[in-house]
Each structure stands twice: as structure tokens, then as C-alpha cells.
Amino acid sequence: MRMTFYGATATVTGSKTLVEVGGLKLLVDCGMFQGFKTLRERNWAPLPFDPASLDAVLLTHAHIDHSGTLPLLTRQGFKGPIWTTSGTADLCEVLLQDTAHLQEEEAYYRNRHGKTRHEPAEPLYTVKDVKACLKHFHRVATDGAIELGQGVRVRFSPAGHILGAASIAIEYQGKTALFSGDLGREDDLVMQPPQTGQQADWVVIESTYGDRLHPAMDPIEKLGDVVRRTAARGGVVIIPAFAVGRTQGLLYALYRLKEAGAIPNLPVVLDSPMGISATGLYERHHNEHRLSTEECEGIRHMTRFVRDVEESKALLSQRYPMVIIAGSGMVTGGRVLHHIEHYGPHSRNAIVLSGFQAGGTRGASLAAGASSIKLFGEYVPIRAEVAQIEGLSAHADQAGLLNWLKGLAKQPEHVFINHGEPQAADTLRLRINEQLGWQASVPDYKDSVDLT
Missing domain, CATH: 3.40.50.10890 (Rossmann fold)
Structure with missing residues (x-):
């Protein structure tokens, strides 16, 4: 099993992790980069892997920083299924179409008022691209599993955070890589807390709030x-x-x-x-x-x-x-x-x-x-x-992230920390080392790790 990090490194946006396992190529999330211009420009560059070579996409949840470039993926040649929960599929239909519509509106506004350095201003993708992308969605139970062939099994478990959000475990030959996705809070106003107790040999965990606690104030x-x-x-x-x-x-x-x-x-x-x-x-x-x-x-x-x-x-x-x-x-x-x-x-x-x-x-x-x-x-x-x-915030804070890790059924061989600003990710790495005694690291953009 090999993992390559093509997004959500040193940033909380652009989540994309390529997993090569059992002869299959799986992409966990396909999010849009946001924030600094150097990050946003990645959205306009060709994807750093061949979309046509992918066998499937596994989508943790619908937020645009995790799903927002799926229309580009399908437009650039991806032909396979996008596996996700029913709630996430329903939300993606709303979010992706609206995101495309907003991009079209902004391009029209800039062109009409001459407020663009590019002639003409164009959207990253269109509503037509989104409609084509949505045909690739396949639904999984919120707490369900699918067989992808070649002995590869994928399990979804509720992650709290937003409607349909899930952690995703990829199982192969008795080994498991678990992706937390964005984890919710135990005391969230709206969502139920994330499920705990999963068993994994390697864990990829988000770190949005990896360096802080939510304030005690109401x-x-x-x-x-x-x-x-x-x-x-x-x-x-x-x-x-x-x-x-x-x-x-x-x-x-x-x-x-x-x-x-x-x-x-x-x-x-x-x-x-x-x-x-x-x-x-x-x-x-x-x-x-x-x-x-x-x-x-x-x-x-x-x-x-x-x-x-x-x-x-x-x-x-x-x-x-x-x-x-x-x-x-x-x-x-x-x-x-x-x-x-x-x-x-x-x-x-x-x-x-x-x-x-x-x-x-x-x-x-x-x-x-x-x-x-x-x-x-x-x-x-x-x-x-x-x-x-x-x-x-609907994100777990540092204590929530550590509690979720402590709830795993066994100690993983290694924890990879993504989806966080540099300070947040490295602070969480230190806490995992010091408090849990586990091996942890923060991958960089395009880092590739051979887990076998």
C-alpha cells in the first residue's frame, strides 16, 4: 500500500490523497484549494496525476475543500465511481452546482465591469461539468462497507462534523489505512459525535484545530x-x-x-x-x-x-x-x-x-x-x-482529535497529520508523540509513503 499526498498539506484546503493498493488506484477526497494565491493557482493547473488511471474516488464529506475539484477530475478523464454516503451525495449535488454557478456569476460580473486581469475571465468549471460529475456518484450506508475487488474493502463510519461526513478505512490483506476526514465535536450543537473504536495500522488525521482548544465560553x-x-x-x-x-x-x-x-x-x-x-x-x-x-x-x-x-x-x-x-x-x-x-x-x-x-x-x-x-x-x-x-466551529479541537485517536481499537504503526496550517499540524504531531507515545509525522505536498 502506498499513499501520496496531493493536497491538505500545510493548509486546510485541497484535500487529495492517492492510495495505491492491491493493483487499484484510489483517490481519497478531491478538494479545491483556497486561501493564498499560490494555493489557488493549483486549481487551474493540470491535476498532478492522471485522472483516467484512477479506479475510484472515496469521498469523506461534501465541503468544497474536500469535494470541490471533482468536476475537474471527471472533465479531465476520470471514468470510475465516486463512493460516498447518501447525505454527502445529496449535499454535493447542492454544493457543487452552486459553486459552479457562483463561479459563472463572478466571471460574468468581472467581464461586465472590466475587473479582471484575464480576458475573458472564466469559471474554474461550469454547471454542465457538475451535472456530468454527479453521474459518477454511488451511495454507501453511513456506517457501511463496499468491496472494490482485488481483495480491497472500504468501510465508512460516521465522523460527525456535517451531514453525511465519514471516516474511511481501506482494508487489504489484514492491514488497514484509516482516514479521519474532518472530525466533528462531541458537544456539537447540531451533529452527533464522531464514531470511535476503529482498528487501523496507519491513520491519516486532520489537524484544523490541532494547536488549540475551543474556548470554554458559551x-x-x-x-x-x-x-x-x-x-x-x-x-x-x-x-x-x-x-x-x-x-x-x-x-x-x-x-x-x-x-x-x-x-x-x-x-x-x-x-x-x-x-x-x-x-x-x-x-x-x-x-x-x-x-x-x-x-x-x-x-x-x-x-x-x-x-x-x-x-x-x-x-x-x-x-x-x-x-x-x-x-x-x-x-x-x-x-x-x-x-x-x-x-x-x-x-x-x-x-x-x-x-x-x-x-x-x-x-x-x-x-x-x-x-x-x-x-x-x-x-x-x-x-x-x-x-x-x-x-x-464544527471541527474537533486538539483534545477532541487526541480523544478520537485514544479511542482506536489498537495503537497504529504510524499517524500522518494533514489538513492543518503548519503550526497546527506540527503541534498535534508533538502531542501525539508526547502524550500517546506514537510515531507521527506531517507529510509535505506530493510526499509519497510506502506503507509495506
């Missing part, structure tokens, strides 16, 4: 504080949020605050077609999360859902306090750019960053206190209050 209470003081000064709260997972957690938090009378009865707007569709899928897959039918209905009645572009634009002319949730979560694209462009320059408003912001993103710049950010080719001043609420 994130719902902190969110309520921001909403109350912004409403008191007549402002608007803008919350950049990923359409899947973060959006549903935020809506539930706002629902609880309203039910408790802890914030004014101001409008809550979800300005995200992708987020709206994803929220509906959480209701359909109700057995995979903590929310009751009553809570789902309460969230739906509380929220104003905005799909139409003109209705979204009309939000910019409102003069009363409200909360607007819009994508994307790291302010890398989507409708939230227009809201920040409009509301960001005014001190009565607030921008709430509700989770991890990867280096090189606009979200990271806002979190660092930037006085302006570049939007649509021009710098926009930021005078709005910027608040970061870490406790709403």
Missing part, C-alpha cells in the same frame, strides 16, 4: 452579545458562513436566543440558495443529527429565505437591524462579498466570523484586524465591528 451567549449591541446602534449583523454545517448551527443558535428572549425579535435572513437547500436536507436526514422535528420547524418559521438575486440586492437598501447569513464562510466568494462591500464601511454594523479562517483568505484578514479588504478589484474600508466566535 458561543451562543457571545453571538447574542454581538446581536444585541449591533441592534442597539441600529446596525446589521453580517455572518459569513459555510452553507453546510455552519449555517445550520448558526440558525439553531439564533433560534435558541430568540426562544429565550435573549435578542430582539429582528429579522434573520439566510441569503444563500445553497444554504437554503442544505438546510432542507438536514430535515430530510433527521436521523443523523441532534435537532428535533419541532426545532427544525421553529428554525424554518424564524428565517427569511432569500434565493432570488434581486431580493438579495434589495437587502442592501434596508435601514433596520437584522441578521444576514450568507456564503462563503471564509469570505472567498458568494453573496456575502456584496453585503460586506455595502455594510462593512459603517461602524454601526458588525461582521461575525463564526469559525476557522484559512491563511490568505479575506476572512483571515478581517480576523487580523485589517482596515480594508479587496473586493471586486477595489479596496473597501472596514469600520464595522468584527467579532470572531470560535466556539461555533
Whole structure:
């Protein structure tokens, strides 16, 4: 068995790991790079392996940093199946089509307004590419297994985090390589905790929060504080949020605050077609999360859902306090750019960053206190209050990652740490060495490891 790391090394984006086992070539995840320009440019380069040579893709979950370049993979020659859970397949249909649509919209906007250095600006892929890609999806039970032939067996186990998220174990000749995928929290507002107790000889674990713990403060209470003081000064709260997972957690938090009378009865707007569709899928897959039918209905009645572009634009002319949730979560694209462009320059408003912001993103710049950010080719001043609420993250923190490892049925031969900024990944490596006494390392881009 051989593993080669083609993404999520020294970054939390672009997850891609090639596994060669039993004569098969399997790709675990096929995510989009985000953040620094040097990373984003990898999305436009030819894939570093031959897509046509792959036998299958194993997809841990639907977030774009894990699934976002699947349409490129199929466009460039991949013919095999994409194996994943039903929840992930449903979400990918929403996320990938919306991602393509947003790219097409942004290219059109840049071309129309002459805000591009490339003539003409083009999307990375189109809705047509996505529709062709979706034909390759094959569904597996959330806690199920498949036989790929050549003696290779693959097991999926719930990872928490978001709807359909799974850890993936590849078994061959009595040996197992386990990929954690993105692990959820034991105390997540919406999702059930990740399954533990798997048996593995080698483990690849994410490290998004590998160097820190989630704060002990109540994130719902902190969110309520921001909403109350912004409403008191007549402002608007803008919350950049990923359409899947973060959006549903935020809506539930706002629902609880309203039910408790802890914030004014101001409008809550979800300005995200992708987020709206994803929220509906959480209701359909109700057995995979903590929310009751009553809570789902309460969230739906509380929220104003905005799909139409003109209705979204009309939000910019409102003069009363409200909360607007819009994508994307790291302010890398989507409708939230227009809201920040409009509301960001005014001190009565607030921008709430509700989770991890990867280096090189606009979200990271806002979190660092930037006085302006570049939007649509021009710098926009930021005078709005910027608040970061870490406790709403759907990722396990350092303690959660270590507890998941401790829960394995046996000590693995080696742990490979990916999907983390350099400091986070190396800190987790040290903790694994010191606290567990296990061998661990942090692979670099294109590193290849022969496990046999």
C-alpha cells in the first residue's frame, strides 16, 4: 500500500490523497484549494496525476475543500465511481452546482465591469461539468462497507462534523489505512459525535484545530452579545458562513436566543440558495443529527429565505437591524462579498466570523484586524465591528482529535497529520508523540509513503 499526498498539506484546503493498493488506484477526497494565491493557482493547473488511471474516488464529506475539484477530475478523464454516503451525495449535488454557478456569476460580473486581469475571465468549471460529475456518484450506508475487488474493502463510519461526513478505512490483506476526514465535536450543537473504536495500522488525521482548544465560553451567549449591541446602534449583523454545517448551527443558535428572549425579535435572513437547500436536507436526514422535528420547524418559521438575486440586492437598501447569513464562510466568494462591500464601511454594523479562517483568505484578514479588504478589484474600508466566535466551529479541537485517536481499537504503526496550517499540524504531531507515545509525522505536498 502506498499513499501520496496531493493536497491538505500545510493548509486546510485541497484535500487529495492517492492510495495505491492491491493493483487499484484510489483517490481519497478531491478538494479545491483556497486561501493564498499560490494555493489557488493549483486549481487551474493540470491535476498532478492522471485522472483516467484512477479506479475510484472515496469521498469523506461534501465541503468544497474536500469535494470541490471533482468536476475537474471527471472533465479531465476520470471514468470510475465516486463512493460516498447518501447525505454527502445529496449535499454535493447542492454544493457543487452552486459553486459552479457562483463561479459563472463572478466571471460574468468581472467581464461586465472590466475587473479582471484575464480576458475573458472564466469559471474554474461550469454547471454542465457538475451535472456530468454527479453521474459518477454511488451511495454507501453511513456506517457501511463496499468491496472494490482485488481483495480491497472500504468501510465508512460516521465522523460527525456535517451531514453525511465519514471516516474511511481501506482494508487489504489484514492491514488497514484509516482516514479521519474532518472530525466533528462531541458537544456539537447540531451533529452527533464522531464514531470511535476503529482498528487501523496507519491513520491519516486532520489537524484544523490541532494547536488549540475551543474556548470554554458559551458561543451562543457571545453571538447574542454581538446581536444585541449591533441592534442597539441600529446596525446589521453580517455572518459569513459555510452553507453546510455552519449555517445550520448558526440558525439553531439564533433560534435558541430568540426562544429565550435573549435578542430582539429582528429579522434573520439566510441569503444563500445553497444554504437554503442544505438546510432542507438536514430535515430530510433527521436521523443523523441532534435537532428535533419541532426545532427544525421553529428554525424554518424564524428565517427569511432569500434565493432570488434581486431580493438579495434589495437587502442592501434596508435601514433596520437584522441578521444576514450568507456564503462563503471564509469570505472567498458568494453573496456575502456584496453585503460586506455595502455594510462593512459603517461602524454601526458588525461582521461575525463564526469559525476557522484559512491563511490568505479575506476572512483571515478581517480576523487580523485589517482596515480594508479587496473586493471586486477595489479596496473597501472596514469600520464595522468584527467579532470572531470560535466556539461555533464544527471541527474537533486538539483534545477532541487526541480523544478520537485514544479511542482506536489498537495503537497504529504510524499517524500522518494533514489538513492543518503548519503550526497546527506540527503541534498535534508533538502531542501525539508526547502524550500517546506514537510515531507521527506531517507529510509535505506530493510526499509519497510506502506503507509495506
